Amino acid sequence: MSADPEQSPAEQGRVRRGEWPALLVSLAYFFCVLTAYYVIRPVREQLSAAVGSTQLPWFYLATFISTLALTPLFAALVSRWRRRVMVPVVYGVFVACLLGFMPFFAHQDALDARTLGIVFFVWVSVFNLFVVSVFWVFMSDIWSPVQARRLFPLIGFAGTAGALAGPVITRSLVGVVGIAPLLGVSATLLTVATICSIVLGRWARDEQRPETLDDAPLGGGMLDGLKQVFASPFMRNMAILLILADGIGTINYALLADYSGATFATGEARTAFAATVDLASNVFTMLLQVGVTWWLMPLIGPGRALILWAAVAMVSLALVVFASDAYAPLVGTMPAVAVAAIASRALGYGLAEPSRHALFTQVARSERYKGQNAVDTAVWRFGDLLVALTMNGMKTLGASVGGVASIGLAAAAAAAAIGWRLSRVRDLVTPVSRRT
Template structure:
């Protein structure tokens, strides 16, 4: 299969930098700002979740369990919507559903005076929200961009989200002292509403590009997406990749929450700390997404690109096992999240451009939500069990090093399968819509 090439003749410097062709700008631009507002809204809220996690560091494993149960409840509802309604109907409905809940939380939040049950409910809600709406976004992108376009453009689209995520913590830091958590939530609701409007506009533009043919209702069983995961070697390796990544990221999140609770006091101070961490992560992630990731995949290929991440993180865990402290631990988490958002995120979304529409929406959503949070639950209970047994965070870091080896093997195999599936497509020029 011939590789898709960027039009060089007549392309300006920015087009060559982004690797975009002339006719792709409208769709790419809408997708860029759609993700900008979507992640901007979420990352305004994320420091609040970090502060809640620090306030509840002793029961994080139960909050993960509650999130997983909520995910299991919502997956069949999403499967029903996808099976019965067109893309232009169920995507805006999902966003409006979450926005209405956020407004209700804003009316009840009062910082440290917020009832503990509401803080915990918000933690679970936001943990469901961030996975669900981002998963829907990337299912949408995989539906309207071809595999070759995805390899060139998904990094740039993700960079739009990173810019929103870079700006958002500063907005949160500016709002919290004067207006508290409620002010942050109302502002985030406005950004999410803008993302919803752009989702509607992008759907209409894509339909217009397809001669105004309405997108087909995907149909099928409510549970078909979950069933298909266990029938497909490709999807099972995707699940393994997510499981092992989450074992790593959840350890880093929980460990940092424990260290913050021991070293930083006060809801606003902890929110500010997590805002700084988020901002550094997004600056680094943006650099990967905008300048490096698409070129990395082209130069190394998908298998080597996916293997690179556990290799680098293994070195970070060796350092943590040898030395421990809040700043060092935060630095390793920054590295992990930067690689996740900057490299693993775009490549993971590319993996779903070579499958059918039902898999893109149903199976992908099942993996991104139920499997993702299921691995979170597993990792959080492992962390709780190890710390309850008296094992230090530094010693736990050593335990995780072999996990990186298994992750590396699964990543290599998944990358090879992707390469084979892409080569078997009739043409990389087949238009998605």
């Protein structure tokens, strides 16, 4: 999709009068959501590093089953409840769960470490997908396609700032207060995000144009979202793109987990390393969003931005494929597997995610709330499982680190082709009202 020809490059990236109040609340909303997740993410990472990547398929299978069960429940919520009720309810459930985990981390004898580790890993993986998916579905519901191209990179920047703040909080507190209080910090941040969603819902009803304030229940059935993934050409392409992107991310994640497990002996050291990688990834993402994405996406459109992301992912994975020793320091103390993970993650969140979610603004509300959520949750976790099983199969056959990374390189090439198809998104969707 190309930029609006009636606007200059400067105007294409400009925030319009009347958008600032809602934009600032949206920035705070995403900042809190991502900070809440990244505060607890290193806790999950050290659990996966402790068991190694060969056990990840079992974790991913449990996560996929949990997500697949919850996706129809979410569809049922949006079918029957208005947006202003549904969003706070979803976040409220996750806040309650965070508070419920605190006693188990505070008193290690309340539940054996292995069971707690598995349950928490699966729960955090579900938590991440649903709180972020609900956020982006909400954004695509209150902002128009033209607004999305201008504002989503800025909103993504706020999320990256939160993803940067989370590891800083964790690194500062984990050695002093332990893990349990970190869950309380995460719950507090998610509560603030819930308040932001309520404020934005009121703004959408009171200030926006009539076509943007539809808050009615969607009706339909629990399985509508999963059906849309197969029935809609646009949703099919978005699902395939996400599986490919997930393949790239999961391969980098697993290679990094193996490196961490082989290099660091304690859970604290692995947690600190995971936080360092998160910190580096998010600094890179913020620089990208400030220097590139905010003006590039209005100029070339979200589909072509996805092509650029896929090309950079290919280059980063080629570093691992052709490295003589993927665990040897390449940039500072970081080995090739860490450099590839940082670059891939930064481009994924800094360029691909705002572009992908901007495309969803062009479909009907039912597809945004049901199909988009199904893609962002059940399809994503199916991709985790598929890629993890593929990697384990390759390792059983004796594949090297570079051999495993080559799968990710092939996935990036395929993602570039899907990005090209999505750049012609008008051929794949039934047009909705063109809001400005």
